[in-house]
Amino acid sequence: MFAGAFLRKVLVHPIDTAVRRFPAARERWDGFKRKLKHYRKLEYFRWDLGKSRRHMVWRATDDSYVKLSAELLYQYHKLEKGLCLTDSTRFFGKDAARAVMHVVTRWRQAGHPRTDRVYVGAIESLRSYRGKLRPLHLPDADGDSVLLDIDVILVDEPLRPELATPVPFRPSADTSDAFERLCQERRSVRAYSPTPVDQGLLERAIGIAQWSPSVCNRQAWRVHIYRDRDQIARLLHLQNGNGGFGHQLSTLLVIAMDSTAFFDATERNQQFIDAGLFSMSLILSLQSLGLASCCLNWSVIPAHDVRAHREGGIPENQRIIMYMAVGHAADGALVPRSPRRELQNVVTTH
Ligand SMILES: Cc1cc2nc3c(=O)[nH]c(=O)nc-3n(C[C@H](O)[C@H](O)[C@H](O)COP(=O)(O)O)c2cc1C
Numbered sequence: 001m002f003a004g005a006f007l008r009k010v011l012v013h014p015i016d017t018a019v020r021r022f023p024a025a026r027e028r029w030d031g032f033k034r035k036l037k038h039y040r041k042l043e044y045f046r047w048d049l050g051k052s053r054r055h056m057v058w059r060a061t062d063d064s065y066v067k068l069s070a071e072l073l074y075q076y077h078k079l080e081k082g083l084c085l086t087d088s089t090r091f092f093g094k095d096a097a098r099a100v101m102h103v104v105t106r107w108r109q110a111g112h113p114r115t116d117r118v119y120v121g122a123i124e125s126l127r128s129y130r131g132k133l134r135p136l137h138l139p140d141a142d143g144d145s146v147l148l149d150i151d152v153i154l155v156d157e158p159l160r161p162e163l164a165t166p167v168p169f170r171p172s173a174d175t176s177d178a179f180e181r182l183c184q185e186r187r188s189v190r191a192y193s194p195t196p197v198d199q200g201l202l203e204r205a206i207g208i209a210q211w212s213p214s215v216c217n218r219q220a221w222r223v224h225i226y227r228d229r230d231q232i233a234r235l236l237h238l239q240n241g242n243g244g245f246g247h248q249l250s251t252l253l254v255i256a257m258d259s260t261a262f263f264d265a266t267e268r269n270q271q272f273i274d275a276g277l278f279s280m281s282l283i284l285s286l287q288s289l290g291l292a293s294c295c296l297n298w299s300v301i302p303a304h305d306v307r308a309h310r311e312g313g314i315p316e317n318q319r320i321i322m323y324m325a326v327g328h329a330a331d332g333a334l335v336p337r338s339p340r341r342e343l344q345n346v347v348t349t350h
Contacts, residue, residue, distance in 0.1 A: 047302045052268060055259035055317040062260075063110040066317075068103060069118040070218050070261035075099040076122040077216040079129045084166045091136070091143040097129055098146060101153050114157075123157045124164050126150050186284055187335040189292035192248040192327035196227075197291060202251070202326065205289050209282035214274040220261035221278040222318055224254040234311050238304040239323055241296050251326045254308070255279050256318035275321040286326060292333070296323035 012033070019026040058071060078096035085092075100122055107119055114120075130150045133143065206223050214220065226232050229250065236246040255278070257271035279295065286293045298320050300308075308320055 044302060051259065051319065052265055056262045056264060056267065058263040063106055064260070065110075065112050066258055066260045068107050068110065068112060069116070070220070070258075071263075072100065072103045072107065072118055072122045073218050074216045074263070075103055076125040079125045080165050083125070083128055083132055089136070091133060091138045091140045093129060094143055094146050097126065097150065100126060101149055104153055117163065120160050120163050121165070123154065124160055127154055127157075127159075128165050130154070182284055182288055186287040186293075187338070188294040189325075189327075189329045189333055189335060190245040190294055191330040191333040192245065192250075192292065192325070193330045194248070194250065195328045197251045197326055197328065199225075201289055201291065205282060205285040205291065208285040208288075209278055212274075212278045212281040214277065215267065215270045218261045218274070220258045220271060221275055222256045222258055223282075224256060224312055224314055226252045226254070226312065231311070235308060235323070236296075238300060238308050238311070239296055239298070240300075242323075242325065245294075245325070248330075249325050249327060253324040253326055254312055254314065255282075255321045255324055256314055257321055258317060259319050260317050271319055272321065279322060279324065282324070290328075292327055292329040294325040296325060298322045 015029060019029045058067060062068075075096055079093050079100065082092045082096075104119070104122055104126075108114070112119065127150075130147055134147055202225065210219065212221075226235060227250065232249055232252045233247070235252060235254070236242045236249070239246075242249075255275055257275045259271060262268075262270055283293045283295065298305075305320060308314065309316060309318075314320065
């Protein structure tokens, strides 16, 4: 900050003054300054890098709930997937099963709840895996030892049939018209009534959106709900797309992603992808329950991001992806037509 001000004083301002009377030189100098401004913003990637380095590396010593539950999901999802494949004549998933048992052991040692759905999902996956492979009698001594280890892990784990895996796929025929209407009627609303949003309805919408897909089912999305008008105003002050309607909001969401759920930089884009999928489901879900919404971009300078974390009580390891305005649309609310492109401009059939 200081260096920038200094450079402006000793370099930029004197050149500004010197070129003022020479239009061609001034134009070139202004062009150079514009370019410089864009390049300086690449600095934000360095800030991203720091965040990723701090939060997106799974450390073997980290036994926090967030880390272990993400690792458990990541590992046992391999078993779940294998159990759904039609080719069942090979002994699949030995390494994954061992990895799951290793994390289960650490989970127990760390004292995390054994009723937690992620944990129970892992246990039931191990149970199904054992159930599928044991009757195959495949000639694999190493595989046998894995099954015996699973016996030990499962010894005092109660059956939870409601979380047993896998389950039959149910095709959702006859929903396309309703879905098309939902997609077409969902629009970004920028005129809200003062009627507050019912907390139960909001939670229902979020619960529906939780059915969104995510990498290895990690579900790293986190939703922060704000109801206090002053706090909402302070958060909105940091965002540049709510002019003219932000003051009407009695509910604001911040959609964030827990970066700790991602094992390393290979997954650097995944949090944005999963957050996008979740947010899409959420706005459709809100619409289906009679509520209105508007996504609000989080294209901000790092300093604003830091302030929003502080203002919103959002842990540093959670990456803010976007804000979301939620409410009841004002009577007679208007929305832009926002036509969509012709299909041929979007689709390339190869
Ligand atoms: C990630 C994202 C950020 C957005 N940010 C803003 C915003 O800051 N302010 C705003 O008024 N609309 C915002 N929008 C809404 C878009 O303008 C809107 O989705 C688009 O114009 C299409 O219109 P529709 O949502 O009504 O179909 C955002 C949308 C997305 C997906």
